[in-house]
Amino acid sequence: MIEIPKRIKNLIPYKAGKPISELAGEKKLGKIVRLASNENPLGPSPKAMQAIRENISWAHLYTDPASAELVEAIAEKYGKKSDQIICGHGIDALLADIIIAFTEESDEVLCFNGSFIGIYVNARKLGRKLSLLELKDYELDLSAIPENISPQTRIIYLANPNNPTGSIFSRSQFEILMSRIPQEILVILDEAYAEYALSYCPDFPTGLNYDYENLIVARSFSKFHGLAGLRIGFVFGPERLVKELYKVRLPFEPNFLAQKAAIAALDDNEFMARTLAANKESLDLMISRFNELGIRLLPTYANFLLLVMPSEEFARTFYEECLNNGLILRHVKPFGMPNGIRISSGSKDETLFALKIIEEVYQNMTNSLCEETVIQSEDNI
Numbered sequence: 001m002i003e004i005p006k007r008i009k010n011l012i013p014y015k016a017g018k019p020i021s022e023l024a025g026e027k028k029l030g031k032i033v034r035l036a037s038n039e040n041p042l043g044p045s046p047k048a049m050q051a052i053r054e055n056i057s058w059a060h061l062y063t064d065p066a067s068a069e070l071v072e073a074i075a076e077k078y079g080k081k082s083d084q085i086i087c088g089h090g091i092d093a094l095l096a097d098i099i100i101a102f103t104e105e106s107d108e109v110l111c112f113n114g115s116f117i118g119i120y121v122n123a124r125k126l127g128r129k130l131s132l133l134e135l136k137d138y139e140l141d142l143s144a145i146p147e148n149i150s151p152q153t154r155i156i157y158l159a160n161p162n163n164p165t166g167s168i169f170s171r172s173q174f175e176i177l178m179s180r181i182p183q184e185i186l187v188i189l190d191e192a193y194a195e196y197a198l199s200y201c202p203d204f205p206t207g208l209n210y211d212y213e214n215l216i217v218a219r220s221f222s223k224f225h226g227l228a229g230l231r232i233g234f235v236f237g238p239e240r241l242v243k244e245l246y247k248v249r250l251p252f253e254p255n256f257l258a259q260k261a262a263i264a265a266l267d268d269n270e271f272m273a274r275t276l277a278a279n280k281e282s283l284d285l286m287i288s289r290f291n292e293l294g295i296r297l298l299p300t301y302a303n304f305l306l307l308v309m310p311s312e313e314f315a316r317t318f319y320e321e322c323l324n325n326g327l328i329l330r331h332v333k334p335f336g337m338p339n340g341i342r343i344s345s346g347s348k349d350e351t352l353f354a355l356k357i358i359e360e361v362y363q364n365m366t367n368s369l370c371e372e373t374v375i376q377s378e379d380n381i
């Protein structure tokens, strides 16, 4: 019998937001809307779709292993050197490469409980210990990091904006942290939602503006450019580190069509502007309705909102009741937030549908909570 290594046996497979097809197979529903994975409700960038159509007939060839054309396009767009950039199958895959390239098995990854699940899954599958700090008021508390560094800490992972809270930290918080941690510790700054944050906060501390010797910045094409299904992202960092990442990344990653799509998407200014406008419209509608309903929510700098429910039980029932009515949200317990429900921005139609379902579910649940309280207090008379 094949022995399964302990670190794999104990892993829980990554569970993404429920696919529409799965829910459709389980329940007879007239309409299903999924706002569970922070995808772009406008679809893919039209320029990216055109690039795929134009290049599909070359798909029988292996792609350029250095993705030179894409790297060049990214370098030009962000005013960086091309040897400081490497592309991969999305940030998720690149996180695994970074852990492989820069840590030994006995090293630890320091990050926050209540942050992006991808870092937990990658560290654990590679047998690296995770050291988890607690959020402070639902935000990453950067000031707590230096005193929690141990001799084994090799990587510090920070998502800015953070998923699932949507919070950001400031330029000065980041710079103070960088000045207080040893040069031997690598900081990963995950900026999957940076473009949204910049639209809300022009002073957002974009990692691409820094050149620390121990900083790697990760960017994604999944959200803002609408290419989640193609799996493509990149990291930017010191040339010395990027060179090592090329040794561990898969040789022909990311795939040829994804590269072509990403190059075109970088240039699709009209789509990017529409994406930001649609995001704002959807989140504004949601925020004002949730406030009217009395649902607690956190301020956001991304393309999603975190609803803070009164308890884990309430959050689970709320999630399930929404599913029963055709609305797929994300219960973010696996991210370390058992009472959190995350909702992504949607198209106008999706947003209005979601608000209708949420209003019904939330009001039914709070009414029955009130009835239970009344019955309990009558019992006590």
Ligand SMILES: Cc1ncc(COP(=O)(O)O)c(C=O)c1O
Residues within 6 Å of the ligand: 037, 038, 089, 090, 091, 092, 093, 116, 118, 159, 161, 162, 163, 190, 192, 219, 220, 221, 222, 228, 231, 232, 233
């Ligand atoms: C903070 C953060 N980083 C990375 C990712 C994944 O990015 P990619 O699709 O490029 O792997 C996500 C996706 O939800 C995310 O929220």
